Amino acid sequence: MKPKSFAYVRPDSVEEAVDLLAQHGEDARIIAGGQSLMAMLNLRLVEPSILVDISQLKELSEIGVRDGAVEVGASVTQARLLAWPELKARAPFIALALPWVGHFQTRNRGTVCGSIAHADPSSELPLSLRLLGGEVVLRSKKGSRKVKAEAFQQGLLTTARRPDELITAVRFPVGVGAEGAGFREVARRHGDFAIVAVGAVKVAGSIRVAVGGVADRPGLLELPAGGSEAERRQAIEDFAWELGGYDDIHASARYRRDLVRRLAPIIISEAA
Numbered sequence: 030m031k032p033k034s035f036a037y038v039r040p041d042s043v044e045e046a047v048d049l050l051a052q053h054g055e056d057a058r059i060i061a062g063g064q065s066l067m068a069m070l071n072l073r074l075v076e077p078s079i080l081v082d083i084s085q086l087k088e089l090s091e092i093g094v095r096d097g098a099v100e101v102g103a104s105v106t107q108a109r110l111l112a113w114p115e116l117k118a119r120a121p122f123i124a125l126a127l128p129w130v131g132h133f134q135t136r137n138r139g140t141v142c143g144s145i146a147h148a149d150p151s152s153e154l155p156l157s158l159r160l161l162g163g164e165v166v167l168r169s170k171k172g173s174r175k176v177k178a179e180a181f182q183q184g185l186l187t188t189a190r191r192p193d194e195l196i197t198a199v200r201f202p203v204g205v206g207a208e209g210a211g212f213r214e215v216a217r218r219h220g221d222f223a224i225v226a227v228g229a230v231k232v233a234g235s236i237r238v239a240v241g242g243v244a245d246r247p248g249l250l251e252l253p254a255g256g257s258e259a260e261r262r263q264a265i266e267d268f269a270w271e272l273g274g275y276d277d278i279h280a281s282a283r284y285r286r287d288l289v290r291r292l293a294p295i296i297i298s299e300a301a
Protein backbone atom coordinates (compact mmCIF):
# COMPACT_ATOMS: atom_id res chain seq x y z
CA MET A 30 0.00 0.00 0.00
CA LYS A 31 1.01 3.62 -0.46
CA PRO A 32 0.52 6.38 2.11
CA LYS A 33 -2.20 8.96 1.75
CA SER A 34 -0.72 12.17 0.36
CA PHE A 35 0.73 14.62 2.86
CA ALA A 36 2.69 17.87 2.97
CA TYR A 37 6.35 17.60 3.96
CA VAL A 38 8.23 20.33 5.84
CA ARG A 39 11.83 20.40 7.00
CA PRO A 40 12.02 23.22 9.58
CA ASP A 41 15.29 25.12 10.19
CA SER A 42 14.83 25.38 13.94
CA VAL A 43 13.09 23.80 16.93
CA GLU A 44 11.01 26.96 17.21
CA GLU A 45 9.71 26.51 13.68
CA ALA A 46 9.00 22.81 14.37
CA VAL A 47 6.90 23.57 17.47
CA ASP A 48 5.12 26.38 15.59
CA LEU A 49 4.05 23.82 12.99
CA LEU A 50 2.87 21.41 15.71
CA ALA A 51 0.86 24.21 17.37
CA GLN A 52 -0.68 25.11 14.02
CA HIS A 53 -1.61 21.59 12.85
CA GLY A 54 -2.09 19.66 16.14
CA GLU A 55 -3.14 16.02 15.61
CA ASP A 56 -2.89 16.40 11.82
CA ALA A 57 0.89 16.78 12.05
CA ARG A 58 3.44 14.04 12.67
CA ILE A 59 7.10 14.39 13.48
CA ILE A 60 9.34 12.24 11.31
CA ALA A 61 12.82 11.46 12.67
CA GLY A 62 14.42 8.29 11.25
CA GLY A 63 11.19 7.07 9.65
CA GLN A 64 11.99 3.45 10.60
CA SER A 65 8.62 2.96 12.29
CA LEU A 66 6.64 5.82 10.83
CA MET A 67 7.15 4.92 7.15
CA ALA A 68 5.64 1.48 7.74
CA MET A 69 2.72 2.99 9.63
CA LEU A 70 2.12 5.47 6.80
CA ASN A 71 2.27 2.76 4.15
CA LEU A 72 -0.21 0.61 6.09
CA ARG A 73 -2.38 3.72 6.61
CA LEU A 74 -2.34 3.16 10.35
CA VAL A 75 -1.69 6.91 10.54
CA GLU A 76 -2.80 9.50 7.99
CA PRO A 77 -1.24 12.85 8.87
CA SER A 78 -1.77 15.83 6.58
CA ILE A 79 1.74 17.13 7.27
CA LEU A 80 5.10 15.56 8.18
CA VAL A 81 7.60 17.68 10.10
CA ASP A 82 11.11 16.32 9.49
CA ILE A 83 13.48 16.99 12.41
CA SER A 84 16.25 14.63 11.31
CA GLN A 85 18.57 17.43 10.13
CA LEU A 86 18.07 19.85 13.03
CA LYS A 87 21.54 20.76 14.36
CA GLU A 88 20.03 22.01 17.63
CA LEU A 89 18.90 18.46 18.41
CA SER A 90 22.04 16.63 17.32
CA GLU A 91 24.03 16.62 20.55
CA ILE A 92 24.99 13.86 22.97
CA GLY A 93 26.36 15.21 26.24
CA VAL A 94 26.36 15.00 30.01
CA ARG A 95 24.09 17.60 31.63
CA ASP A 96 22.90 17.79 35.28
CA GLY A 97 23.83 14.19 36.07
CA ALA A 98 22.35 12.63 32.95
CA VAL A 99 23.44 11.57 29.49
CA GLU A 100 21.26 13.80 27.33
CA VAL A 101 20.57 12.58 23.81
CA GLY A 102 19.08 15.05 21.33
CA ALA A 103 16.13 14.09 19.15
CA SER A 104 18.02 13.88 15.87
CA VAL A 105 20.75 11.58 17.29
CA THR A 106 20.57 8.20 15.62
CA GLN A 107 20.90 4.93 17.53
CA ALA A 108 24.15 4.26 15.61
CA ARG A 109 25.66 7.59 16.72
CA LEU A 110 24.89 6.90 20.38
CA LEU A 111 26.37 3.41 20.05
CA ALA A 112 29.57 4.92 18.62
CA TRP A 113 29.80 7.62 21.33
CA PRO A 114 33.20 7.02 22.98
CA GLU A 115 31.86 7.74 26.50
CA LEU A 116 28.86 5.40 26.26
CA LYS A 117 30.29 2.43 28.19
CA ALA A 118 31.57 4.60 31.03
CA ARG A 119 28.56 6.89 31.33
CA ALA A 120 25.64 4.63 30.44
CA PRO A 121 26.86 1.00 30.59
CA PHE A 122 23.37 -0.47 30.38
CA ILE A 123 22.62 1.38 27.13
CA ALA A 124 25.86 0.00 25.71
CA LEU A 125 24.53 -3.51 26.46
CA ALA A 126 20.98 -3.02 25.14
CA LEU A 127 21.46 -0.80 22.08
CA PRO A 128 23.08 -3.42 19.81
CA TRP A 129 19.81 -5.41 20.13
CA VAL A 130 17.76 -2.59 18.54
CA GLY A 131 17.06 -3.69 14.98
CA HIS A 132 19.98 -3.97 12.54
CA PHE A 133 22.87 -1.61 11.82
CA GLN A 134 20.97 -0.38 8.76
CA THR A 135 17.92 0.61 10.85
CA ARG A 136 20.15 2.03 13.62
CA ASN A 137 21.81 4.28 11.02
CA ARG A 138 18.52 6.13 10.54
CA GLY A 139 16.39 5.33 13.60
CA THR A 140 16.74 7.82 16.44
CA VAL A 141 16.93 7.16 20.17
CA CYS A 142 14.10 9.63 20.87
CA GLY A 143 12.01 8.25 17.98
CA SER A 144 12.03 4.81 19.55
CA ILE A 145 10.91 6.25 22.90
CA ALA A 146 8.24 8.39 21.18
CA HIS A 147 6.96 5.34 19.29
CA ALA A 148 6.54 3.41 22.60
CA ASP A 149 6.49 -0.15 21.31
CA PRO A 150 6.17 -2.42 24.41
CA SER A 151 8.91 -4.73 23.03
CA SER A 152 11.45 -1.99 22.30
CA GLU A 153 14.76 -1.97 24.11
CA LEU A 154 15.09 1.82 24.54
CA PRO A 155 11.81 2.48 26.40
CA LEU A 156 12.75 -0.48 28.65
CA SER A 157 16.18 1.11 29.24
CA LEU A 158 14.65 4.50 30.08
CA ARG A 159 12.31 2.87 32.64
CA LEU A 160 15.04 0.70 34.16
CA LEU A 161 17.50 3.57 34.56
CA GLY A 162 14.88 6.02 35.84
CA GLY A 163 15.36 8.45 32.96
CA GLU A 164 13.18 11.26 31.67
CA VAL A 165 11.89 12.76 28.45
CA VAL A 166 12.28 16.46 27.59
CA LEU A 167 9.32 17.93 25.73
CA ARG A 168 8.88 21.33 24.15
CA SER A 169 5.87 23.18 22.76
CA LYS A 170 5.13 26.83 22.03
CA LYS A 171 4.01 27.15 25.66
CA GLY A 172 7.40 26.04 27.07
CA SER A 173 9.38 22.97 28.13
CA ARG A 174 8.71 20.18 30.59
CA LYS A 175 10.35 16.95 31.69
CA VAL A 176 8.38 13.73 32.18
CA LYS A 177 9.74 10.79 34.17
CA ALA A 178 9.94 7.44 32.38
CA GLU A 179 7.27 5.81 34.58
CA ALA A 180 4.75 8.50 33.58
CA PHE A 181 5.78 8.80 29.93
CA GLN A 182 4.77 5.49 28.37
CA GLN A 183 1.07 4.95 29.06
CA GLY A 184 0.33 1.89 26.94
CA LEU A 185 0.82 0.35 23.50
CA LEU A 186 2.16 3.15 21.24
CA THR A 187 0.71 5.66 23.73
CA THR A 188 2.65 8.28 25.68
CA ALA A 189 2.14 11.41 27.77
CA ARG A 190 3.30 13.58 24.83
CA ARG A 191 0.66 16.11 23.77
CA PRO A 192 0.04 16.62 20.03
CA ASP A 193 1.70 20.07 20.10
CA GLU A 194 4.86 18.78 21.83
CA LEU A 195 8.18 17.82 20.32
CA ILE A 196 10.51 15.50 22.22
CA THR A 197 13.75 17.45 22.16
CA ALA A 198 15.87 14.97 24.17
CA VAL A 199 15.88 11.97 26.47
CA ARG A 200 17.98 11.77 29.64
CA PHE A 201 19.57 8.63 31.10
CA PRO A 202 21.03 9.11 34.62
CA VAL A 203 24.83 8.85 34.50
CA GLY A 204 26.45 5.72 35.86
CA VAL A 205 23.35 3.61 36.65
CA GLY A 206 24.45 0.07 35.88
CA ALA A 207 28.15 0.74 36.59
CA GLU A 208 27.94 -1.55 39.67
CA GLY A 209 26.51 -4.35 37.50
CA ALA A 210 24.17 -4.77 34.55
CA GLY A 211 22.69 -7.49 32.37
CA PHE A 212 20.44 -7.65 29.33
CA ARG A 213 18.99 -10.47 27.24
CA GLU A 214 16.08 -10.95 24.91
CA VAL A 215 14.37 -13.72 23.03
CA ALA A 216 13.35 -12.96 19.44
CA ARG A 217 12.70 -15.16 16.43
CA ARG A 218 15.87 -13.82 14.77
CA HIS A 219 18.54 -11.37 15.93
CA GLY A 220 17.34 -7.87 15.02
CA ASP A 221 13.66 -8.73 15.25
CA PHE A 222 11.57 -7.11 17.94
CA ALA A 223 11.90 -9.00 21.22
CA ILE A 224 9.20 -11.45 22.23
CA VAL A 225 10.47 -10.82 25.76
CA ALA A 226 13.39 -8.61 26.85
CA VAL A 227 14.83 -8.47 30.37
CA GLY A 228 17.30 -5.94 31.74
CA ALA A 229 18.73 -5.55 35.24
CA VAL A 230 21.02 -3.13 37.06
CA LYS A 231 22.53 -3.20 40.54
CA VAL A 232 21.86 0.07 42.36
CA ALA A 233 22.97 0.73 45.97
CA GLY A 234 21.67 -2.33 47.82
CA SER A 235 19.04 -3.40 45.34
CA ILE A 236 18.61 -4.98 41.95
CA ARG A 237 16.23 -3.32 39.54
CA VAL A 238 14.71 -5.49 36.81
CA ALA A 239 12.74 -4.27 33.79
CA VAL A 240 10.78 -6.46 31.39
CA GLY A 241 9.55 -5.59 27.91
CA GLY A 242 7.25 -7.46 25.54
CA VAL A 243 4.86 -8.89 28.12
CA ALA A 244 2.61 -6.01 29.22
CA ASP A 245 1.59 -2.95 27.18
CA ARG A 246 4.62 -1.04 28.56
CA PRO A 247 7.88 -1.98 30.30
CA GLY A 248 7.34 -3.31 33.83
CA LEU A 249 9.71 -2.72 36.73
CA LEU A 250 10.60 -4.86 39.78
CA GLU A 251 12.89 -3.81 42.62
CA LEU A 252 14.55 -6.55 44.67
CA PRO A 253 16.81 -6.28 47.72
CA ALA A 254 20.36 -7.28 46.64
CA GLY A 255 20.79 -9.62 49.64
CA GLY A 256 17.48 -11.55 49.47
CA SER A 257 17.38 -15.36 49.52
CA GLU A 258 17.07 -17.46 46.36
CA ALA A 259 13.53 -18.57 47.35
CA GLU A 260 12.39 -14.96 47.99
CA ARG A 261 13.79 -13.90 44.64
CA ARG A 262 12.04 -16.72 42.78
CA GLN A 263 8.72 -15.86 44.45
CA ALA A 264 9.12 -12.15 43.59
CA ILE A 265 9.80 -13.03 39.93
CA GLU A 266 6.79 -15.37 39.88
CA ASP A 267 4.50 -12.64 41.27
CA PHE A 268 5.97 -10.09 38.85
CA ALA A 269 5.35 -12.38 35.84
CA TRP A 270 1.67 -12.72 36.84
CA GLU A 271 1.37 -8.99 37.46
CA LEU A 272 2.68 -8.27 33.96
CA GLY A 273 -0.08 -10.48 32.55
CA GLY A 274 0.90 -10.81 28.92
CA TYR A 275 -0.93 -11.10 25.63
CA ASP A 276 -1.27 -13.70 22.87
CA ASP A 277 -0.25 -12.83 19.32
CA ILE A 278 1.09 -14.65 16.26
CA HIS A 279 4.57 -14.80 17.82
CA ALA A 280 3.84 -16.19 21.28
CA SER A 281 1.19 -16.85 23.90
CA ALA A 282 0.88 -14.89 27.14
CA ARG A 283 1.83 -18.08 28.99
CA TYR A 284 5.06 -18.48 26.98
CA ARG A 285 5.95 -14.82 27.61
CA ARG A 286 5.51 -15.25 31.38
CA ASP A 287 7.61 -18.40 31.23
CA LEU A 288 10.40 -16.48 29.50
CA VAL A 289 10.31 -13.93 32.32
CA ARG A 290 10.68 -16.75 34.89
CA ARG A 291 13.63 -18.21 32.99
CA LEU A 292 15.48 -15.07 31.86
CA ALA A 293 15.10 -12.90 34.97
CA PRO A 294 17.21 -15.10 37.34
CA ILE A 295 20.04 -15.24 34.75
CA ILE A 296 20.05 -11.49 34.18
CA ILE A 297 19.76 -10.73 37.89
CA SER A 298 22.85 -12.83 38.63
CA GLU A 299 24.72 -11.12 35.78
CA ALA A 300 23.87 -7.72 37.27
CA ALA A 301 24.67 -8.85 40.82
Ligand SMILES: Cc1cc2nc3c(=O)[nH]c(=O)nc-3n(C[C@H](O)[C@H](O)[C@H](O)COP(=O)(O)OP(=O)(O)OC[C@H]3O[C@@H](n4cnc5c(N)ncnc54)[C@H](O)[C@@H]3O)c2cc1C
Nearest residue numbers: 059061062063064065066131139140143144146152196221
Ligand atom coordinates in the same frame (compact mmCIF):
# COMPACT_ATOMS: atom_id res chain seq x y z
C1 LIG B 1 13.57 -4.01 10.06
C2 LIG B 1 13.36 -3.25 11.35
C3 LIG B 1 13.69 -3.85 12.56
C4 LIG B 1 13.51 -3.15 13.74
N1 LIG B 1 13.82 -3.77 14.92
C5 LIG B 1 13.67 -3.10 16.08
C6 LIG B 1 14.01 -3.70 17.33
O1 LIG B 1 14.47 -4.85 17.41
N2 LIG B 1 13.82 -2.97 18.45
C7 LIG B 1 13.31 -1.70 18.42
O2 LIG B 1 13.17 -1.08 19.46
N3 LIG B 1 13.00 -1.10 17.27
C8 LIG B 1 13.16 -1.77 16.10
N4 LIG B 1 12.82 -1.14 14.93
C9 LIG B 1 12.28 0.23 14.97
C10 LIG B 1 13.40 1.26 14.98
O3 LIG B 1 14.15 1.16 16.16
C11 LIG B 1 12.89 2.71 14.86
O4 LIG B 1 13.98 3.47 14.51
C12 LIG B 1 12.33 3.39 16.06
O5 LIG B 1 11.30 2.63 16.62
C13 LIG B 1 11.73 4.76 15.69
O6 LIG B 1 12.72 5.71 15.53
P1 LIG B 1 12.69 6.67 14.27
O7 LIG B 1 13.69 7.75 14.54
O8 LIG B 1 12.86 5.89 13.03
O9 LIG B 1 11.23 7.32 14.39
P2 LIG B 1 10.13 7.53 13.26
O10 LIG B 1 9.82 6.27 12.58
O11 LIG B 1 10.49 8.71 12.45
O12 LIG B 1 8.91 7.94 14.23
C14 LIG B 1 8.28 6.98 15.05
C15 LIG B 1 7.16 7.68 15.83
O13 LIG B 1 7.69 8.56 16.81
C16 LIG B 1 7.30 9.92 16.56
N5 LIG B 1 8.48 10.75 16.81
C17 LIG B 1 9.75 10.50 16.38
N6 LIG B 1 10.58 11.43 16.88
C18 LIG B 1 9.83 12.28 17.63
C19 LIG B 1 10.12 13.44 18.42
N7 LIG B 1 11.36 13.90 18.53
N8 LIG B 1 9.10 14.07 19.05
C20 LIG B 1 7.84 13.58 18.97
N9 LIG B 1 7.49 12.50 18.26
C21 LIG B 1 8.48 11.85 17.59
C22 LIG B 1 6.82 9.94 15.11
O14 LIG B 1 5.87 10.96 14.89
C23 LIG B 1 6.23 8.55 14.97
O15 LIG B 1 4.94 8.52 15.52
C24 LIG B 1 12.99 -1.81 13.73
C25 LIG B 1 12.68 -1.19 12.51
C26 LIG B 1 12.86 -1.90 11.32
C27 LIG B 1 12.52 -1.21 10.03
